[in-house]
Amino acid sequence: MPGIDRTRINARGWRHYNGAQDIEVAVLMTYAIDGRGWLHGVARKVSPNRDARPAGVGVEVLVIHSISLPEGHYGGPDVERLFMNELDVSPRGYPDLEGLRVSAHLFIRRDGEIMQFVSFEDRAWHAGVSRCEGRERVNDFSVGIELEGTDHGPFEEAQYRSLVAVSEALLHRYPAINEKRVYGHSDIAPGRKTDPGPHFDWAQYRDALRSRVDGMRGGEG
Numbered sequence: 001m002p003g004i005d006r007t008r009i010n011a012r013g014w015r016h017y018n019g020a021q022d023i024e025v026a027v028l029m030t031y032a033i034d035g036r037g038w039l040h041g042v043a044r045k046v047s048p049n050r051d052a053r054p055a056g057v058g059v060e061v062l063v064i065h066s067i068s069l070p071e072g073h074y075g076g077p078d079v080e081r082l083f084m085n086e087l088d089v090s091p092r093g094y095p096d097l098e099g100l101r102v103s104a105h106l107f108i109r110r111d112g113e114i115m116q117f118v119s120f121e122d123r124a125w126h127a128g129v130s131r132c133e134g135r136e137r138v139n140d141f142s143v144g145i146e147l148e149g150t151d152h153g154p155f156e157e158a159q160y161r162s163l164v165a166v167s168e169a170l171l172h173r174y175p176a177i178n179e180k181r182v183y184g185h186s187d188i189a190p191g192r193k194t195d196p197g198p199h200f201d202w203a204q205y206r207d208a209l210r211s212r213v214d215g216m217r218g219g220e221g
């Protein structure tokens with residue numbers, strides 16, 4: 001399928017047509033990953049909080065997180081600052097986060113906008129002490145995706161659309177991943193982490209991803 005004209009798509013993933021009347025038509029966003037592990041067409045900032053994956057270890061699972069800074073406040077710059085070690089950790093800012101060195105590969109804002117901080121080929125520092133499929137150090141073999149949100153409320157449709165679209169690109173690029181090998185942070189660090197929380201709709205996400213992947217395979221068949 002050829003790419004779509006991104007200049008005509010707004011942040012929610014809709015394409016505007018100007019005709020006798022303005023209408024909006026849902027289109028499937030598609031993303032491609034370049035040879036160095038970066039998504040085409042999304043904003044990029046390179047986090048210092050990254051390193052190489054262990055030799056011979058590739059991307060096998062996705063880990064979904066949620067974050068907001070301040071908690072429950074959306075649209076500000078502080079999550080970006082956290083991943084870039086630029087957060088104000090003075091007593092006026094976030095003194096509890098002083099010295100924290102974390103990142104995620106992707107951050108998806110409430111309007112669906114995606115920002116990439118670490119190449120998928122590299123290891124981002126999102127999972128912490130963790131265990132998945134019987135293996136520890138989940139950062140070694142995962143991609144971490146942060147949704148702007150909290151444990152206490154639902155996520156936006158635009159966020160699911162972006163998440164499904166990038167998940168499809170990741171499954172395509174890293175075939176060890178499949179729709180069952182997607183975990184919440186709470187699954188891999190139980191008792192320590194609760195995100196993305198009870199409002200993340202796993203069924204909606206998995207169904208949408210499965211239908212896109214099936215459609216892609218059908219289209220190739």
Ligand SMILES: [Zn+2]
Nearest residue numbers: 065066185195
């Ligand atoms: Zn998390």
